[in-house]
Amino acid sequence: MEIRHLQVVAEIVRQKSFTRAAETLHLTQPTISKTIKNLENELNVEVFVRDGKAIKLTDAGQAIMNYTGPILKLFDQLQSELHDLTYLNKGHISLGLPPMAGANFFPSVIKSFQETYPGIAIRMVEEGSVKVEESVASGELDVGVVLTPVDDELFESFPVIEEELRVIMHPSNALAGKQRVELAELAEERFILFNSDFALHNRIIAECRAVGYTPRIEYESTQWDFIGEMVAANLGIAMLPDTICRFFDKDKICSVPLVSPVIPWQLAMVWRREGYLSRAAREWILFTKDLFADSSLNRTNLR
Known part of the structure; x- marks a missing residue:
């Protein structure tokens, strides 16, 4: 059984005529008759019977018609949704x-x-x-x-996005007045990092080890603004992208370019x-x- 079979059955019932159903569906009457015959052969039942000049559904035909309305409605909804998805309306x-x-x-x-x-x-x-x-x-x-x-x-x-990391520190830090800071100069500092769910966590540790030391990690967080607050409280230093550093209060946090090496973000x-x-x-x-x-x-x- 195909959707077109149900569409033809529904239209015949609506029009109460094979001829008028053929006209509204833009098919020939022999095509309509053949479609119904194929359906009856497939299901091994009669769908319509003639009562004089009138066309009536058989019991089997009525059973089919009971499901035809909801099925065709869902099919129309499916076509509409697929159209919306195709044309990005939803x-x-x-x-x-x-x-x-x-x-x-x-x-x-x-x-x-x-x-x-x-x-x-x-x-x-x-x-x-x-x-x-x-x-x-x-x-x-x-x-x-x-x-x-x-x-x-x-x-x-x-x-x-392409930026570079900067070092952020409390203004009282001895490195705060420098024009730039080399990674090796941070060997004795307390580090505040993103946790291990963040790629920067392992990246910073690897870069520190490459210049000769393993950073002393005091705190980890998932939020850059909280990291900033901890730096402002003088709990350690951190490394954040240039754009993020611009949000901080310069009276509470000093931001210095990191060099040797530059760590890209x-x-x-x-x-x-x-x-x-x-x-x-x-x-x-x-x-x-x-x-x-x-x-x-x-x-x-x-x-």
Whole structure:
């Protein structure tokens, strides 16, 4: 049994005539008759009988008709939803963002996207880069923003943000008056880091070890603003991207460029190379790729 069989049965019942049903469905009467005959042969029942000039449903035909209305209604709803999804009138995207990127770079991006596609809902998950990458790889998230480098065999990607880390410290720190700070000079400092769900956690530890020491980690957090508050309380030093450092009160926190080495903070939008990606998610990728590639769009507009 096919949907077209039910559509023909319903129209014959509505029109009370094979001839008029053929006209409204833009079919020939022999085609209508053949469709009903094929249905009867498939089900091994009669659907219609003639009572004089009138056409009536058999008991089997009435049973079919009882289900035909709800089935056709659901089919119409399915076609409508598929149309909306195809033409981006509706849909949803699951997006993973590290807290620093989510709070400071993406609100205006999301607003611009939803002004263009108001029917598409965005579910945002704020996690560290490591967690976001794992969730995109597992298919739990459609797309995510992660710290580079990324696994090019597993993910497709494009860059979205490129900055460098700065050292933040209490103004009373002996290094606060310097024009720049080398990583080796921080060997005796107490470090405040993001926890291990964040790619910066392992990146900073690895860079410190590369210049000859393992950092003394006093505190860990998942929130950049709380890290700033701990630095302002003189509980240790931290490393954060340039954009984040601009938010802090200069009377409470001193921000100094980090050199030897410079540690980049480069974020990329990633999605799986293999697996299903919805039309809405594909459009998000195209939209944001164009937005971040626009050299005329300064960083202020992305905050």
